[in-house]
Amino acid sequence: MLGREGPCIEMEAMIGQGLAEKTFKTDAEGLKEMQECGVAAGLAAAFSAPIAGALFLVEEISFSFKPRKVISILAATFSADFVTILFFVNKPCLYLPVNGYLPVKIYWSLPLIGIALGLLAYLYQYVLLSLKPWFSKIKKLPATYHSIIPFVLIIPVGLWNARLLGGSHVLIDDLFNNNLGLHQISSWSFITIPILLFMIRFIFSMLSYGSSVPGGIFMLILVLGALLGIICANLLIKVQIIAPMYYPHILVISMAAYFGAIEKAPFTAIMLLTEMVGTIQQVLPMIITVFFAYYVLDLLGGKPIYEALRLQMNYHKLN
Structure with a gap:
């Protein structure tokens, strides 16, 4: 239950490194710049979100944005997005109008939604950063074979509902279009079903990542944010605070807040979802919700997730 967006970013960074070392024969500074361009281009290509790709580089990877690098980074993101348009038409892989x-x-x-999502974002970070120590305690099974654990356990889930597997673009589409019809259910199923789906995605995604299965957590965070958004939207609809027509608004806003808090990348989150939605009409609600989710996580001592993982694995920053 991992996504392909993280590996896409890694592969683009390696392409940038290869071009720097083999083609352009750059110095160390040029190598870093090419890697950074690859990172930004990878996200831009994965989501058809060139501006979010550039912001992701600043907030999560390099933590700096030197003016002289602006042109090269934007050229990388916009060219990556243009190539995806040539192959897949002018529509993001995850389009949420x-x-x-x-x-x-x-x-x-x-x-209130932001505070709740901030607390759950901290839980996500805590569990994710605890996975390596937990899996290291498994002595009877070599680390090379840890992936067998989620593989065996996930078979019943796949047989029950294959849409829950993988990056779950299809699941998000179903949730966004309310194909499950959850807020129309009269019983408590309108809240128990999304909670169940959230728990399944959360547990198995953690098992997959902890066992070193190849894949990224980028889409995983968005899927979990969508499920939490459905819980919030259904509750607000049931108590008649909002009309059903605003169901997708809460879903998208929650995705931005959950992502922005976990990644500690508020500008990336807001711009990414704005580029997915295709309008700026949801920017102010996203800013409000992302702010509270981010602030709660910061009060609890949360760190940017990629930086925390990098430190845990003793990797160095690009700069």
Whole structure:
């Protein structure tokens, strides 16, 4: 239950390194710049989000944005996006068209959603960073074969619902379009079903990552954010705070907040979801919710997840 976006970023960074070392014969500074361009281009290609790709590089990888690098980084992101358009038409791989503004009168609920998502973002970070120590305690099974554990356990889940497996682009589409019809259910299933789906995705994604199965956590975070958004939206609809037509608004806003908190990359989160949605109508609600989620995680001592993982694995920053 891991995504392909993380490996896409890694492969683009390696392409940048290869060009720097083999083609352009650059110095150490040029090598870093080519790697950074590859990172930004990888995200831009994965989501058709060139601006988010550049912001991701600043907030999560290099932690700096030197003016002289702006042109090369933007050239890399926009060219990567253009190539994907040539092959896959002018539509993101995860297109979430949300139209209309969220009513101002329900903005008071956004801080509450942000606080809840911030707490759950800290839980995500805590579990993810604890996986390597936990798996290292498994002595009877060599680390090379740890992937057998999630492989065996996930078979029943795949037989029950294959849409839950992999990066789950299809699952997000179903949730966004309300193909499950959850908020129309009269019983408590409108809340128990998304909670169950969240727990399945959370547990098995952690098992997959902890066992060193190849894959990224980028899409995983967005999927979990979508499920949490559904829980929030269904609750607000059931108590008649919002109309069902605003269901996708809460889903998209929650995805941005959960992602922005875990990654500690608020600008990337807001821009990524804005480029997915295709309009700026949800920017203000996203800013409010992302702010509270980010602030809660910061108060709890959360760190940027990629930086924390890099330190855990003794990797060095690009700069």
